[in-house]
Amino acid sequence: MVRKRTLERDLEFFGFGIHSGKPVDLRLIPSDTGEIVFRRSDLKNKEFRLSLENIKTKNCTMLVTNQGKIQTLEHLLAVLWVYGIDSLTIELNQEEIPSMDGSALHFARAVKRAGFRELPEEKNLQKITQSLTIRDEGASISVDPDAEFRITYQIEYEHPCIKKQDLSVVINPKNFEKEIASARTFGFLEDVPTLQKQGLALGGSYNNTVILDETRVINGPLRYPDEFVRHKILDLIGDLSLLGNPVTGHFVSKKAGHDLHLRVVRFILENPEYLSPDR
Numbered sequence: 672m673v674r675k676r677t678l679e680r681d682l683e684f685f686g687f688g689i690h691s692g693k694p695v696d697l698r699l700i701p702s703d704t705g706e707i708v709f710r711r712s713d714l715k716n717k718e719f720r721l722s723l724e725n726i727k728t729k730n731c732t733m734l735v736t737n738q739g740k741i742q743t744l745e746h747l748l749a750v751l752w753v754y755g756i757d758s759l760t761i762e763l764n765q766e767e768i769p770s771m772d773g774s775a776l777h778f779a780r781a782v783k784r785a786g787f788r789e790l791p792e793e794k795n796l797q798k799i800t801q802s803l804t805i806r807d808e809g810a811s812i813s814v815d816p817d818a819e820f821r822i823t824y825q826i827e828y829e830h831p832c833i834k835k836q837d838l839s840v841v842i843n844p845k846n847f848e849k850e851i852a853s854a855r856t857f858g859f860l861e862d863v864p865t866l867q868k869q870g871l872a873l874g875g876s877y878n879n880t881v882i883l884d885e886t887r888v889i890n891g892p893l894r895y896p897d898e899f900v901r902h903k904i905l906d907l908i909g910d911l912s913l914l915g916n917p918v919t920g921h922f923v924s925k926k927a928g929h930d931l932h933l934r935v936v937r938f939i940l941e942n943p944e945y946l947s948p949d950r
């Protein structure tokens with residue numbers, strides 16, 4: 672039997688929102704409720720439950736209700752899901768999770784160092800039982816049954832530093848730490864003015880984003896030659912965490928993004944014949 676988990680102790684982070692550009696204090700507080708709840712201390716401690724109907728995407732994954740929003744959830748959620756933490760209060764005093772260095776490395780190291788406490792409640796493990804494919808304008812995600820939780824990601828860009836990248840990883844804490852956690856957000860210099868007009872990437876900098884001009888990486892060196900596809904895997908793990916319980920299956924993503932990631936999550940949750948308990 673696998674039990675639900677929380678952290679052994681509080682964790683605190685300070686950083687800046689990559690989109691908002693605003694400073695933010697973030698606290699991860701252990702809980703016994705068996706669910707992940709966000710709390711905005713700047714909005715009279717308003718709480719936000721992590722449910723799919725409140726999830727939206729706009730160059731990041733965000734939780735939006737008529738009470739407010741919390742954006743750029745994906746890297747932190749990926750870490751919590753990989754380490755099996757499903758009971759936690761996430762408190763922040765701004766609208767965005769801090770970007771730290773643009774990767775999940777700070778969160779992963781801190782969470783691991785804090786340690787885990789098991790709750791009496793059992794975790795419901797689940798598995799993909801039949802194949803599906805969702806396509807959208809040259810992008811696609813296929814899902815197949817598998818004994819492991821496995822992600823294969825393929826990307827293709829005209830840019831000479833990226834071109835075609837293709838990586839397949841069995842997602843567990845060890846592989847996540849070694850292959851995925853330190854891969855950073857990336858962006859193209861030419862897109863910055865358009866993004867900033869939309870109120871995005873206002874906190875993007877050489878410290879939290881791998882930035883490419885037309886021919887090269889401006890702020891190298893890269894952490895891996897294929898850091899770009901590794902970061903896409905990180906984003907997909909964060910979005911798949913909205914499936915809630917751990918899942919086994921092989922997710923094959925081609926040139927996808929947050930929108931398509933979340934369409935797959937919605938499809939699976941709305942068609943429960945694709946999932947079954949895994950005991």
Ligand SMILES: [Zn+2]
Pocket residue numbers: 745746856902905906
């Ligand atoms: Zn990301």
